[in-house]
Structure formats: C-alpha cells, structure tokens
Amino acid sequence: MRRPFIAGNWKMNLNQSESAELASGVASAVGDLTGAVDVAVCPPTVYLAAVRSALGDSAVGLGAQNAYHEESGAFTGETSVGMLADIGCQYVILGHSERRNILGESNEDVNKKVHAVLAGGLIPIVCVGELLEQREAGQTLAVIKEQFQGSLAGLTADDVAKLVIAYEPVWAIGTGKVATPEQAEEVHADLRRLLETSYNSDVAAAVRIQYGGSVKPTNAAELLSQPNIDGALVGGASLKPDSFQGIVAAAAELASSN
Numbered sequence: 001m002r003r004p005f006i007a008g009n010w011k012m013n014l015n016q017s018e019s020a021e022l023a024s025g026v027a028s029a030v031g032d033l034t035g036a037v038d039v040a041v042c043p044p045t046v047y048l049a050a051v052r053s054a055l056g057d058s059a060v061g062l063g064a065q066n067a068y069h070e071e072s073g074a075f076t077g078e079t080s081v082g083m084l085a086d087i088g089c090q091y092v093i094l095g096h097s098e099r100r101n102i103l104g105e106s107n108e109d110v111n112k113k114v115h116a117v118l119a120g121g122l123i124p125i126v127c128v129g130e131l132l133e134q135r136e137a138g139q140t141l142a143v144i145k146e147q148f149q150g151s152l153a154g155l156t157a158d159d160v161a162k163l164v165i166a167y168e169p170v171w172a173i174g175t176g177k178v179a180t181p182e183q184a185e186e187v188h189a190d191l192r193r194l195l196e197t198s199y200n201s202d203v204a205a206a207v208r209i210q211y212g213g214s215v216k217p218t219n220a221a222e223l224l225s226q227p228n229i230d231g232a233l234v235g236g237a238s239l240k241p242d243s244f245q246g247i248v249a250a251a252a253e254l255a256s257s258n
C-alpha cells in the first residue's frame with residue numbers, strides 16, 4: 001500500500017499570527033499520526049518562514065502553493081524553487097485549478113514549473129481536474145489526460161516516480177459538493193493507467209494520487225478507502241486543527257487496517 005499523504009492548502013487565508021497558531025495546532029493534533037501518514041501544510045508564501053518555525057521539529061512537512069520556473073533574476077513578484085528550498089519547503093502545489101482558471105496558467109506553464117521543482121529537489125503536487133461543463137459533456141477523462149500529458153511532458157520515469165498528483169474536480173473545490181467515491185475512483189484509476197502506459201508499472205504503483213474537493217472528516221474515510229486514492233489535498237477543512245486532524249486520523253486508521 002502507498003503511504004497516505006494529506007496536505008492542507010491554506011490558499012490566501014490567515015495572517016502571520018493565525019498561520020503560526022494553526023501550524024502549531026496542526027503539529028500537536030496530528031503528531032501521533034505522522035508515523036502512518038505523511039502530512040504537510042501549504043500556507044501563503046509570505047508566511048512560509050513563520051510556519052516553518054511554528055512547526056518546530058514536528059514531522060509535518062511544509063509546502064508552497066506555487067513557484068516560478070526560473071532560478072533568479074528580473075521576475076518581479078515571483079518566488080524561485082531555490083528560495084522555497086532555502087526556507088525549508090519540501091513540496092510545491094502546481095497547477096491548482098485556481099491558478100489555471102483565475103490566473104490563466106497553461107499546461108505549458110505548469111510543465112516548466114514541474115521541471116524546475118524537481119530540479120530543485122522538491123516534490124511537486126501536480127493538480128488536474130475538470131470543470132463542471134466538461135464533466136457534463138462527458139469530457140472528464142479526455143481533459144484529465146490532456147492536463148496529465150501537458151503538465152508532465154518531457155519528464156523521465158524516474159522524475160515522475162518522485163511527484164504527487166492531485167485529482168481535484170473543479171466543481172467540487174470549495175463548493176461543499178464532493179465527488180462520490182465512485183466518481184473519484186474512476187478518475188484515479190484512469191490516472192493510474194496513464195502512469196503505467198506513459199511510464200511503467202513501477203511508476204504507476206509508486207505515485208500517490210490525492211483527491212481534492214470538499215474533503216472533510218465526515219467523508220474522508222469513504223474516499224480514502226478507494227483503491228487508487230492515496231491521500232487528500234484539503235482546502236477549507238485544513239484551516240482548523242480539529243477538522244484537518246479528523247482527515248489525517250481517517251487516513252491513519254485505514255493505513256493501520258491494511
């Protein structure tokens with residue numbers, strides 16, 4: 001079984017003291033569970049350093065919500081992978097639907113960032129997901145395949161084995177509408193097949209595929225018990241230690257029963 005991975009995407013929320021408080025709350029709430037589950041929090045860039053120090057020596061990892069693909073130079077407002085590594089990040093969320101759909105990031109943009117994050121020794125969490133109209137038009141698997149192939153273009157099998165994929169149906173993000181376990185599993189199984197046909201069976205067996213979209217303590221267990229769902233990327237429910245802990249606890253319980 002792949003080790004479950006639960007990551008909290010705090011998006012553009014909280015201030016510095018609230019971020020530090022949430023980080024230490026999460027570190028103490030999930031401390032006992034990190035033996036069975038990988039856990040990370042992804043605060044706004046400006047609070048990464050404060051969160052790093054609030055996490056102390058806890059096993060909770062640190063992730064950024066974005067990175068730029070160039071190493072340094074005249075790129076006003078951007079943050080390089082080297083800078084993120086320098087302040088203790090291990091993960092970078094890339095291609096989140098809010099960046100694709102609000103900020104206009106293309107698969108090509110995401111692809112450059114995936115290359116840069118891997119080259120910098122960090123772990124990309126590469127998000128893919130369809131819009132509601134695409135699902136209703138029966139295009140879900142075609143959209144996922146296009147995002148998968150575009151975002152991962154030019155990577156070797158060894159590169160791909162290091163990354164994490166997050167399937168996040170856009171209609172389920174921040175809406176309270178969660179995909180059914182069957183809807184999510186269908187796409188996760190398809191992503192697993194894409195990993196196998198595009199790379200090899202070892203890569204397909206190793207890569208963790210998180211589900212994201214209105215995950216809460218009350219629906220986490222049934223989603224995480226699907227064979228190809230290896231964790232969760234959590235937005236709203238990651239902003240409170242109790243609800244985030246409930247999701248991590250569901251993952252830990254499933255891991256211990258397998």
Ligand code: PEP
Pocket residue numbers: 009011168172173174175176212213214215233234235236237
């Ligand atoms: C997300 O931001 O990646 C997300 C899944 O948000 P939420 O859990 O709030 O739907």
